[in-house]
Amino acid sequence: LADVSKIANDDYVGFTFFVGSMAMMAASAFFFLSLNQFDSKWRTSVLVSGLITFIAAVHYFYMRDYWDAVGESPTFFRYVDWVLTVPLMCVEFFLILRAAGAKKSLMWKLIFWSVVMLVTGYFGEAVQPDWSWQWGLLSGIAYFIIVYMIWFGEAKKLAEKAGGNVLAAHKVLCWFVLVGWAIYPVGYILGTPGGLFGYDFGVDASFMDVVYNIGDAVNKIGFGLVVYSLAVKSTAKA
Amino acid sequence: LADVSKIANDDYVGFTFFVGSMAMMAASAFFFLSLNQFDSKWRTSVLVSGLITFIAAVHYFYMRDYWDAVGESPTFFRYVDWVLTVPLMCVEFFLILRAAGAKKSLMWKLIFWSVVMLVTGYFGEAVQPDWSWQWGLLSGIAYFIIVYMIWFGEAKKLAEKAGGNVLAAHKVLCWFVLVGWAIYPVGYILGTPGGLFGYDFGVDASFMDVVYNIGDAVNKIGFGLVVYSLAVKSTAKA
Ligand SMILES: CC1=C(/C=C/C(C)=C/C=C/C(C)=C/C=O)C(C)(C)CCC1
Numbered sequence: 146l147a148d149v150s151k152i153a154n155d156d157y158v159g160f161t162f163f164v165g166s167m168a169m170m171a172a173s174a175f176f177f178l179s180l181n182q183f184d185s186k187w188r189t190s191v192l193v194s195g196l197i198t199f200i201a202a203v204h205y206f207y208m209r210d211y212w213d214a215v216g217e218s219p220t221f222f223r224y225v226d227w228v229l230t231v232p233l234m235c236v237e238f239f240l241i242l243r244a245a246g247a248k249k250s251l252m253w254k255l256i257f258w259s260v261v262m263l264v265t266g267y268f269g270e271a272v273q274p275d276w277s278w279q280w281g282l283l284s285g286i287a288y289f290i291i292v293y294m295i296w297f298g299e300a301k302k303l304a305e306k307a308g309g310n311v312l313a314a315h316k317v318l319c320w321f322v323l324v325g326w327a328i329y330p331v332g333y334i335l336g337t338p339g340g341l342f343g344y345d346f347g348v349d350a351s352f353m354d355v356v357y358n359i360g361d362a363v364n365k366i367g368f369g370l371v372v373y374s375l376a377v378k379s380t381a382k383a
Numbered sequence: 384l385a386d387v388s389k390i391a392n393d394d395y396v397g398f399t400f401f402v403g404s405m406a407m408m409a410a411s412a413f414f415f416l417s418l419n420q421f422d423s424k425w426r427t428s429v430l431v432s433g434l435i436t437f438i439a440a441v442h443y444f445y446m447r448d449y450w451d452a453v454g455e456s457p458t459f460f461r462y463v464d465w466v467l468t469v470p471l472m473c474v475e476f477f478l479i480l481r482a483a484g485a486k487k488s489l490m491w492k493l494i495f496w497s498v499v500m501l502v503t504g505y506f507g508e509a510v511q512p513d514w515s516w517q518w519g520l521l522s523g524i525a526y527f528i529i530v531y532m533i534w535f536g537e538a539k540k541l542a543e544k545a546g547g548n549v550l551a552a553h554k555v556l557c558w559f560v561l562v563g564w565a566i567y568p569v570g571y572i573l574g575t576p577g578g579l580f581g582y583d584f585g586v587d588a589s590f591m592d593v594v595y596n597i598g599d600a601v602n603k604i605g606f607g608l609v610v611y612s613l614a615v616k617s618t619a620k621a
């Protein structure tokens with residue numbers, strides 16, 4: 146018997162944790178079980194999509210129980226999740242551009258900046274909240290560098306060189322990073338007690354949890370599905 | 384040792400929760416492990432069938448424990464399950480009609496109405512029970528739109544265009560939606576305290592749980608089996 150406790154009908158955070166964990170789990174099964182149909186060049190990309198949702202699934206089961214038991218927003222665990230899944234998303238950018246000649250160095254640069262972004266963010270949110278805007282600024286710069294690299298820099302040039310389906314998929318992923326990922330810094334700003342810019346937005350933490358849970362599902366599963374459909378198209382053509 | 388507790392011999396709700404979780408689990412294994420025998424066009428459909436029962440399986444294990452521990456009907460969790468599995472069933476309609484030229488827009492329309500149906504239903508059942516018939520009416524309209532689309536609208540035309548095995552399978556799935564799904568609104572009406580139409584049917588919640596559990600198994604596994612046998616027939620022919 147799992148250690149369940151009673152849940153209230155209007156516990157929307159709990160609701161989104163539950164739906165999130167099931168959705169991530171189902172998405173992982175979907176990606177993993179579809180691997181066979183791709184040729185090996187694309188299989189790794191889809192496999193990594195599955196890893197991202199799989200890590201999230203296991204995590205969500207844990208965060209869900211944490212929420213149930215402690216009734217508190219699990220910031221700590223969100224970073225545990227991000228520090229693995231965000232670098233893996235950087236790997237995805239590299240994998241789909243590899244055919245166009247992407248070098249490992251591109252991957253390492255993206256991973257490096259994503260880790261900088263997350264470590265500084267963690268310090269601002271959890272370790273030194275008195276310095277939250279300074280840490281947040283550093284984190285934001287790293288985020289900006291990633292956005293620049295994929296929208297205009299090296300990664301963009303490779304995507305153009307690849308053209309066709311790869312370019313189209315790259316574009317969609319760029320939008321994910323710009324718009325989908327932006328909910329996290331927005332949450333950081335709204336969630337800073339007293340307000341990050343001297344203004345308190347009066348948003349409570351549990352509202353942000355609902356937003357994060359929905360955002361995570363869109364970012365991780367959506368991102369994976371873009372890679373999946375690129376693989377489907379490229380396999381069909383070949 | 385798992386954390387088990389004593390169960391009464393006449394705990395029929397518990398019995399159906401147990402049977403349900405095992406049946407869903409077995410069905411998922413069946414769908415997943417049969418994937419290899421289909422060509423990739425049909426593999427996705429059978430994979431989605433498996434996802435539906437897989438989500439339900441994990442859910443049932445949880446609901447079973449919840450029932451054991453809290454002794455209460457887990458309305459909350461039923462909706463968590465539906466909000467994922469019902470849209471996936473809409474995806475199935477799209478997938479089997481894709482060969483006949485179904486557009487993504489058809490899928491999104493079905494998904495949209497299914498989400499409307501479930502969100503309004505949840506509000507009526509769990510959030511604002513004082514307004515249950517108004518919410519139930521909205522939900523019913525969305526349900527009706529789905530039924531119309533697949534029985535007479537766009538989806539029906541595509542099924543006719545496809546003909547053969549696809550048309551036959553589509554017809555069976557239509558009956559599932561009309562008859563199989565109808566147990567949920569009937570349960571909603573019977574379960575409304577005081578009766579939805581000013582008449583109390585005197586049905587207790589645990590009776591409805593038994594009905595839901597049986598209905599879920601029929602709807603999810605049956606639906607999946609229809610898709611499965613369509614895939615078998617179509618693969619054999621090719
Ligand atoms: C810029 C910025 C941040 C960015 C976080 C991001 C961009 C997280 C992305 C997470 C993803 C994509 C998760 C998986 O789906 C922080 C750390 C909140 C701190 C404030 C500044």
Ligand SMILES: CC1=C(/C=C/C(C)=C/C=C/C(C)=C/C=O)C(C)(C)CCC1
Nearest residue numbers: 504519522523526564567568571602603
């Ligand atoms: C019309 C209507 C409803 C319909 C629910 C349905 C149709 C649920 C289907 C669930 C399935 C198919 C589950 C998976 O097997 C509600 C929400 C009870 C509220 C009252 C009105």
